[in-house]
Amino acid sequence: MQNDDTQPKRRRNRSRKTGASLSQVAEKAGVSTATVSRAFNDPERVSETVRTRIFAAAELLNWVPSAAGRALATNRTRILGAIIPTLDNEIFARQVLGMQDVLTQHGYRLFLGCSRYSGADALAEVGAMLQHGVEGLMLVGEDYPDMLFQQLKVHKTPYVLSYIYGSDLPHPCIGFRHDEIFAALTRVHLDAGHQKFGLIFQQVEGNTRVAARLEGVKLALSEAGIALDPDHILIGDGSLKHGADSLDALMRLPLAERPTAIICGNDTQAIGALSRARELGLKVPEDFSISGFDNTAMSEMTSPPLSTAEIDNYVIGVEAAHQILHRLKLNDLSISHSLVEPRLVLRQSIAAPPRYSDPEHMISA
Amino acid sequence: MQNDDTQPKRRRNRSRKTGASLSQVAEKAGVSTATVSRAFNDPERVSETVRTRIFAAAELLNWVPSAAGRALATNRTRILGAIIPTLDNEIFARQVLGMQDVLTQHGYRLFLGCSRYSGADALAEVGAMLQHGVEGLMLVGEDYPDMLFQQLKVHKTPYVLSYIYGSDLPHPCIGFRHDEIFAALTRVHLDAGHQKFGLIFQQVEGNTRVAARLEGVKLALSEAGIALDPDHILIGDGSLKHGADSLDALMRLPLAERPTAIICGNDTQAIGALSRARELGLKVPEDFSISGFDNTAMSEMTSPPLSTAEIDNYVIGVEAAHQILHRLKLNDLSISHSLVEPRLVLRQSIAAPPRYSDPEHMISA
DNA sequence: GGCAGATATGTAAGCGCTTACATAGGAGGA
DNA sequence: TCCTCCTATGTAAGCGCTTACATATCTGCC
Numbered sequence: 001m002q003n004d005d006t007q008p009k010r011r012r013n014r015s016r017k018t019g020a021s022l023s024q025v026a027e028k029a030g031v032s033t034a035t036v037s038r039a040f041n042d043p044e045r046v047s048e049t050v051r052t053r054i055f056a057a058a059e060l061l062n063w064v065p066s067a068a069g070r071a072l073a074t075n076r077t078r079i080l081g082a083i084i085p086t087l088d089n090e091i092f093a094r095q096v097l098g099m100q101d102v103l104t105q106h107g108y109r110l111f112l113g114c115s116r117y118s119g120a121d122a123l124a125e126v127g128a129m130l131q132h133g134v135e136g137l138m139l140v141g142e143d144y145p146d147m148l149f150q151q152l153k154v155h156k157t158p159y160v161l162s163y164i165y166g167s168d169l170p171h172p173c174i175g176f177r178h179d180e181i182f183a184a185l186t187r188v189h190l191d192a193g194h195q196k197f198g199l200i201f202q203q204v205e206g207n208t209r210v211a212a213r214l215e216g217v218k219l220a221l222s223e224a225g226i227a228l229d230p231d232h233i234l235i236g237d238g239s240l241k242h243g244a245d246s247l248d249a250l251m252r253l254p255l256a257e258r259p260t261a262i263i264c265g266n267d268t269q270a271i272g273a274l275s276r277a278r279e280l281g282l283k284v285p286e287d288f289s290i291s292g293f294d295n296t297a298m299s300e301m302t303s304p305p306l307s308t309a310e311i312d313n314y315v316i317g318v319e320a321a322h323q324i325l326h327r328l329k330l331n332d333l334s335i336s337h338s339l340v341e342p343r344l345v346l347r348q349s350i351a352a353p354p355r356y357s358d359p360e361h362m363i364s365a
Numbered sequence: 366m367q368n369d370d371t372q373p374k375r376r377r378n379r380s381r382k383t384g385a386s387l388s389q390v391a392e393k394a395g396v397s398t399a400t401v402s403r404a405f406n407d408p409e410r411v412s413e414t415v416r417t418r419i420f421a422a423a424e425l426l427n428w429v430p431s432a433a434g435r436a437l438a439t440n441r442t443r444i445l446g447a448i449i450p451t452l453d454n455e456i457f458a459r460q461v462l463g464m465q466d467v468l469t470q471h472g473y474r475l476f477l478g479c480s481r482y483s484g485a486d487a488l489a490e491v492g493a494m495l496q497h498g499v500e501g502l503m504l505v506g507e508d509y510p511d512m513l514f515q516q517l518k519v520h521k522t523p524y525v526l527s528y529i530y531g532s533d534l535p536h537p538c539i540g541f542r543h544d545e546i547f548a549a550l551t552r553v554h555l556d557a558g559h560q561k562f563g564l565i566f567q568q569v570e571g572n573t574r575v576a577a578r579l580e581g582v583k584l585a586l587s588e589a590g591i592a593l594d595p596d597h598i599l600i601g602d603g604s605l606k607h608g609a610d611s612l613d614a615l616m617r618l619p620l621a622e623r624p625t626a627i628i629c630g631n632d633t634q635a636i637g638a639l640s641r642a643r644e645l646g647l648k649v650p651e652d653f654s655i656s657g658f659d660n661t662a663m664s665e666m667t668s669p670p671l672s673t674a675e676i677d678n679y680v681i682g683v684e685a686a687h688q689i690l691h692r693l694k695l696n697d698l699s700i701s702h703s704l705v706e707p708r709l710v711l712r713q714s715i716a717a718p719p720r721y722s723d724p725e726h727m728i729s730a
Numbered sequence: 731g732g733c734a735g736a737t738a739t740g741t742a743a744g745c746g747c748t749t750a751c752a753t754a755g756g757a758g759g760a
Numbered sequence: 761t762c763c764t765c766c767t768a769t770g771t772a773a774g775c776g777c778t779t780a781c782a783t784a785t786c787t788g789c790c
Contacts, residue, residue, distance in 0.1 A: 019520055021746055032770045037748055047768060062519050067497040068442065069746030071433035072775040079497070087458040087465070097452045100479055104489075109497055112477045114465055124469075132432040132444070132474060154427050155384055240662050268662075275666040297633075298663060301605050301640040386776055397740045402778055412738060434776030437745040 020061035029057035077133040080324060081111040083122055084140045091294065091313050092140055095162055098317020099138060106325060117206060119145045130155055136324035138162050142171065143206050158327040160320050164209060165339050174319050174338045178209050179216030181309050181342045185291050186220035188307065189261040192289060193352045195226055198259030199233040200246040200269045210265060217263055232259055243272025251280060260288050260353035267292035267299045267308055274302050285351035295345045305347035316340055385426035394422035442498040445689060446476040448487055449505045456659065456678050457505055460527055463682020464503060471690060482571060484510045495520055501689035503527050507536065508573055523692040525685050529574060530704050539684050539703045543574050546674050546707045547581030550656050553672065554626040555589050557654060558717045562586060563624030564598040565611040565634045575630060582628055597624055608637025616645060625653050625718035632657035632664045632673050639667050650716035660710045670712035681705055
């Protein structure tokens with residue numbers, strides 16, 4: 001039935017061949033594939049004459065090793081992934097930059113995925129990355145579906161959540177306490193004598209980080225025995241426009257209610273507010289104080305320069321990469337939390353509240 | 366010598382096994398690997414009963430197909446790459462965003478590489494990407510070593526240069542003419558009556574795009590018969606600070622030489638200049654006119670709002686992705702050039718020059 | 731009833747690597 | 761001289777897929 005001759009009955013031609021393969025290099029150099037492989041991965045183990053012969057052959061054939069072949073053979077891809085909400089935000093872009101710089105040094109590649117602040121998108125990205133065999137992952141924040149973390153666990157893929165910190169967090173993380181830094185920022189206003197606060201913030205739902213910021217503000221206020229009127233919390237997006245429009249709204253309030261201190265969720269909003277204030281003929285910090293967050297390049301050029309806080313996102317990216325690489329090397333899946341301290345950057349946009357707003361005005365004057 | 370028994374003499378255990386493999390799914394479902402493969406890649410060809418059985422088995426085993434295995438078998442990776450100078454720049458980040466959005470739809474992944482404006486780094490990134498089998502590439506600009514393009518050619522990898530346009534360019538590209546838009550911007554100043562120009566620009570060398578911008582300005586000026594004093598061209602980086610410092614320098618010039626129109630290489634520089642102008646007590650556009658480029662969000666909030674020009678970088682990214690995907694499908698390596706038109710955005714920062722600067726002042730007054 | 735032509739599935743080669751194990755050729759010691 | 765131990769290289773299996781080709785089963789038509 002079967003013909004016994006050993007010559008292959010079929011010959012496929014999977015065309016689309018691009019470059020040379022390792023075996024072609026081996027043939028040209030007159031050695032075995034094993035030797036070629038060794039010449040590149042562990043040069044010491046190959047005699048110099050043979051090695052140079054191999055390198056020459058590879059050069060000649062323009063050989064580029066195939067990562068896929070190697071991945072299959074070694075079960076390692078040397079690829080890490082990063083999931084960020086959007087590249088549109090300098091904050092996240094800088095984290096990616098930091099990661100990238102470390103990875104390049106270590107011969108790793110980076111897969112970038114944007115979640116667009118959607119859990120489903122993030123899940124899809126991670127799924128695809130897992131198929132491609134990413135060895136580790138950095139994800140911004142913690143707002144992801146459980147399913148995502150399960151997948152990561154099933155695949156024993158080390159990961160680290162960036163831009164957040166919580167010693168009680170059931171995930172490795174590297175970042176800072178959003179509540180604390182916003183509490184600190186709030187206290188700066190309190191210390192300057194403010195009692196009436198307005199908040200300009202981003203959407204809270206689905207974003208634990210922003211929620212924490214809000215909590216921080218509330219905490220500091222309540223510690224100072226100050227109530228925050230919910231109507232003075234203006235939620236929108238992170239844009240200049242939301243900042244500007246919100247300022248409008250706050251400044252339209254009757255003088256007695258009008259906040260004298262405005263805490264913004266980020267610098268962009270604060271800068272928007274400042275610019276609207278100028279249009280309205282309001283002076284900062286004479287008429288009101290304001291703070292932002294991020295310490296973007298712009299914030300020291302505004303008039304007045306903006307008080308804000310700064311977190312080194314590049315470092316977060318760098319550390320995240322180090323951490324993942326480290327775990328990978330040690331095959332360590334433990335949960336560690338590391339803190340990158342933010343820093344208050346106080347400038348002229350915060351000062352004492354205007355006299356008219358002082359409840360003790362009549363008495364003390 | 367050789368023992369003829371067929372039982373394998375060696376058994377390797379390549380541990381580190383993470384997930385299930387297709388063959389395990391096949392076994393569990395009681396079918397061959399071919400059928401499993403077909404069930405996922407071409408479901409029509411598998412009977413429904415078998416198919417559901419396979420899906421169930423895969424689900425149960427938590428199977429994730431291995432991109433490496435598939436890549437090896439099909440010689441396709443479904444990965445595209447993007448090389449940008451730095452993520453630190455909103456411009457490039459938006460291009461990546463556009464690409465990303467398209468790729469996600471088409472089931473492609475994105476490798477991101479930053480060249481840090483260095484040809485060598487770009488070359489290294491591309492080399493690594495080629496190893497990983499990227500099927501196509503977007504590169505910002507044209508300032509890359511020849512070697513890089515050769516490699517791309519050897520590997521028959523389609524690519525497109527973004528953010529530039531030149532019908533004579535020996536590469537596929539998608540972008541705009543930097544010289545033309547800057548000439549147009551210059552003409553706006555000229556039309557307003559300016560004769561004395563100052564330029565605040567980024568480093569030119571190694572950046573053909575910036576060089577072209579400069580050429581555009583010079584062209585428009587020389588067409589108007591106006592000479593540009595080389596001392597009035599201030600080269601630095603793209604920062605707020607360079608803008609501010611340069612403004613200082615220009616405004617310190619004796620009144621007769623002092624430019625009345627300042628053309629900046631980007632909005633950031635222009636905004637820096639505006640902010641310094643305010644500090645110096647100068648009014649814009651009464652004391653001088655100024656323009657930027659990019660139309661960043663800030664530029665409509667400055668005082669006065671900044672005249673600038675805008676290019677839709679998101680669209681560039683989207684189109685670049687489409688173009689690469691298209692070539693890939695058609696196996697088309699031809700060179701096409703596509704244009705994305707920039708748009709002038711004229712606001713209040715440009716007006717007539719101050720009277721004192723008018724050479725005909727005495728006569729006409 | 732037999733055969734062509736679908737249709738559904740199986741078989742196994744091969745994609746480009748790495749690496750456990752085998753082997754050959756010295757070097758050196760007893 | 762023989763044996764041991766290196767060192768340099770070869771052999772070939774196997775990583776997880778896809779797919780050309782083979783096979784089996786079923787339709788339906790003459």
